[in-house]
Amino acid sequence: xxxxxxxxxxxxxxxxxxxxxxxxxxxxVLVVDDYADAADALQLLLSANGFECRAMHxxxxxxxIAEAWQPFAVVLDIAMPELDGLELARRLRATPSxxxxxxxxxxxxxxxxxxxxxxxxxxxxxxxxxxxxxxLLALLKRAVAMTPDMRNxxxxx
Numbered sequence: 001x002x003x004x005x006x007x008x009x010x011x012x013x014x015x016x017x018x019x020x021x022x023x024x025x026x027x028x029v030l031v032v033d034d035y036a037d038a039a040d041a042l043q044l045l046l047s048a049n050g051f052e053c054r055a056m057h058x059x060x061x062x063x064x065i066a067e068a069w070q071p072f073a074v075v076l077d078i079a080m081p082e083l084d085g086l087e088l089a090r091r092l093r094a095t096p097s098x099x100x101x102x103x104x105x106x107x108x109x110x111x112x113x114x115x116x117x118x119x120x121x122x123x124x125x126x127x128x129x130x131x132x133x134x135x136l137l138a139l140l141k142r143a144v145a146m147t148p149d150m151r152n153x154x155x156x157x
Contacts, residue, residue, distance in 0.1 A: 027144060028071035032056045032088070033106070034080040042075065045133045051140065059083035063091050066098045073140060078107035078118070086121040093122035102143050106131050 029051050033039040036057045043055035054069065056062060059080050066074055074092065076085035085105060092098045102125070105118040110128035118126045125139055 026052065026070075026072065027140075028052045028054075028069060029073045029075060029140060030054050030056065030062070030066055030069065030071040031075045032059060032062050032080075032085070033075075033077040034058065035077070038077075042131075042133075042136065045137070046140070049137055059085075059088055062088050063095065063098065066092060066101065067095060070097075071101060073102040073104060073143060075104045075106050075136070076123075078105055078109055078114075086117060089118070089121040089123050104136075104139065106136075 027050060029046050031039050031042045031046070031053060033042075033055075034057055036055075039055040039057055043053045046053040054065070054071075056065065059082060062074070062076075062083075076088055078085040085107065089103050089105070092101060092103060103123045104125040104127060105123040106127050106129060107114070107118070108129045109117075110126075115126045127135060127139065
């Protein structure tokens with residue numbers, strides 16, 4: 001079951017899927033953005049805050065890297081040449097070994113319809129650009145901190 005939550009003081013929309021505790025414990029995050037400076041900056045930020053992070057600037061190997069490396073979260077730009085983030089999300093959801101990962105859309109497309117398209121493609125979170133480091137960190141830390149029951153729509157005891 002998916003439940004919606006909004007981060008305080010932001011327009012970020014979150015839809016949670018169950019994430020295995022072992023997967024969340026390793027805190028691996030894959031960042032994909034064709035704008036290399038943005039991807040590299042997020043990689044530095046996440047690494048400095050206790051996450052193991054890889055940045056990719058092209059979409060064509062994302063599914064293979066995600067399958068092999070098994071990050072708990074994948075942050076995807078939507079508008080990328082050749083293969084957009086929506087199609088990548090669909091492919092990640094369709095593959096059994098990656099279908100459980102937290103997918104975060106990081107995009108300039110922020111209308112209600114854009115958010116709906118992201119949700120339909122399989123994204124768990126939608127963050128409009130410019131994405132501040134604080135917003136992304138809050139989202140990822142919240143995902144890591146959630147208990148399995150909370151990820152399934154329950155509440156903390």
